[in-house]
Amino acid sequence: MDRRVLPVPMDAATMAEFRQRGQIPEEVEKDIGTVLSYIHYALPDAPVSGEARLTAVPPDDDVDRVSLLPDALLHRIVSLLPVKDAARTAALSTRWREVWVSTPLVFVDADLLPAGQSNSSSGADVAREEARAVTFAVSRVLAAHPGPFRRLHLTSSLMDQYQGLLASWLQILAMKGIQELILVNRPWPADLSLPATFFGMATLTRLYLGLWKFPSTADLPRGVCFPNLRELGFSLIGITEEDIEFVLARSPVLETLCLQANTLERYRVASRSLRCVVMIGCPQDVDLVNTPRLERLILLQSCGSSMRVRIARAPSLRAVGYLDLGQHVLEIGNTVIKAGTRASPSTMIPSVKILALQVHFGVRNEAKMLPSFLRCFPNVETLHLQSRNTKDLTGKLNLKFWYDAGAIECIQSRITVMIFRGFQAARGEINFLKFCLENARMLKKLIIVSTKGRFASIDEANSAVKPLFTTKWACQCCSLVVLESACSEGSMNWNFERGSDFSLVDPFAIIMQASWIDISASS
Known part of the structure; x- marks a missing residue:
């Protein structure tokens, strides 16, 4: 209601x-x-619902059974x-x-x-x-x-x-x-x-x-x-x-x-009891100083300016996102994560199993940050990627670009499910997905979600993902599912209860509707 x-x-x-x-x-x-x-x-x-109406069939006698x-x-x-x-x-x-x-x-x-x-x-x-x-x-x-x-x-x-x-x-x-x-x-x-x-x-x-x-x-x-x-x-x-x-x-x-x-x-967040922090329309600085029980950090709808996200002590952190590679400056401990930052115990959060990222695959500087962010979370099993559309393209990212970035542990040996939202069939998107399919040995399911109305027909959607079948997949039992989102680009169905509902194992797993495209295949 x-x-x-x-x-x-x-x-x-x-x-x-x-x-x-x-x-x-x-x-x-x-x-x-x-x-x-x-x-x-x-x-x-x-x-309660003000729209509900209580009605009953008239009884055959005068007995007040409700009472x-x-x-x-x-x-x-x-x-x-x-x-x-x-x-x-x-x-x-x-x-x-x-x-x-x-x-x-x-x-x-x-x-x-x-x-x-x-x-x-x-x-x-x-x-x-x-x-x-x-x-x-x-x-x-x-x-x-x-x-x-x-x-x-x-x-x-x-x-x-x-x-x-x-x-x-x-x-x-x-x-x-x-x-x-x-x-x-x-x-x-x-x-x-x-x-x-x-x-x-x-x-x-x-x-x-x-x-x-x-x-x-x-x-x-x-x-x-x-x-x-x-x-x-x-x-x-x-x-x-x-x-x-x-x-x-x-x-x-x-x-x-x-x-x-x-x-x-x-x-500045310090609490020995907190399990979940949800931020919608975030400030310029979030500092998890001491949160020993924190399991979820959920960031949505950035304000449009640079924002520092510092994770100092959060040993129980399991789900993080959406980190925006264009706006969020990630700091782990005392290290600011930059393109090319080398992974080390001081720059990794091994407890995180679910990660959500937003990236413009047509913006080279953002794409260069993606491997560095992924290396901070070596044990991620479910990866959500939100591809952001932009008219200001700053580079065409070929497959070699991703291989030159070096090995990414979570992609090679941990990720079992990847959900790629906002799919536009852009060259940078296709090449990144190829890189993942060629290297993700544990990947069991790749879900690609196009924006509403992006493809006019199932044939057009099939054609868009066809290049992914021309490469050799690292996991022979991986399946590919292609869906169309029921939401228009830029919209996200979310409220505070979604993030803090611990009966949902994955707080980012928004139910997809209008899934009129469904392709399942193995390499």
Whole structure:
């Protein structure tokens, strides 16, 4: 279900303020709408669906069989209903009222919006009044339910004139044992500060914040901590390096950290409990100082400028990507990896089994970096490559180019699965794939995924990969599969939950749809 929420339309005073700054209010609103969509897309899915409908065949008698169900099952039913429907069950009978008040609250405030409002515009005054109505309804729900509060998605209220109300919400959440909270500001203003009562929610196990200014931690008492917090996400948060280090240090069981386009230019990550770090719209500097349990480092949608990725201590790291060879400067220990960097124990991370890289095969300097990056991860078994299209070609890479780069251990003796996305059938791509097929002795499957619409027919796709069959493959049992992606070029279906879901062995294995091309062959 699409739960994206549009920004509340500006009032006259806010519009006048933007005009005084030389900005066009309508364009600013459009940009903020894009930002909110960006945030909501990355957030965890809501736990209930407002589109669900409960129906039943009329009974032959007057027996209330639903009320005869066990309490545990009734609690489960109520917990899956949108809050309006869940609260209405209290009117059915005394027993149902007890079920409502004794079921841990699951609440998505977007369900309180008028039907269709979240994805369509209405008059500014009407939309602001609807947002205020949601705000007051949230207050009533929080006050009416005795707790505990299991999971709340608060993304649709208008907090502009109700900052005191927000502080009281956070206090109630702390008192009633909030476990999972998704709290996104629905501007205006866009830089609203979270009240200090935020630090009282010690029962939190999962927290996602979007479009807030983070409160200062400088003067907080020593005892403030999040002892149960296992999952934390910040999206477009105004925060200092000191504040994020404070939160990490006070979250002793934190396993997943998700960061999206925040104000920091540098993240220094030190945590003995973290298992997964996901970054969407990355800063200029990521420094894994001390992360002994970290298993996944996921980097997506670079900002367009150079970014340093330093891995100092991460002995359990298993999955890394997408490293962008055009934008990411990889540093292992104290060594910056460059084209031609010789492999040594100090420049390798042997624990990594799954690696994802982005490269322009038509840009010679990027292609020269590929062997050096691969040598840093000698035990990779699954390699994801995203081929990036460019009009600024700086060299034609023949097969000799790859052989001149020297042996690559993971290709020769480790990689069993290779997924090559964004295939354009360019010369540089074909020659690299030939090099891999001629040297990858353990390769069992090569999956080539073309961009949507790249090939007009199966015959054209067959023709594009035909050169790969003219060379001698190192592994006689390797199979080749060619697919067409259901997504257009540059798009990637991803949210925080995908990266932090440890039931998925490979976090980069996005399911391919529209696989109308399927070739399987052995050399």
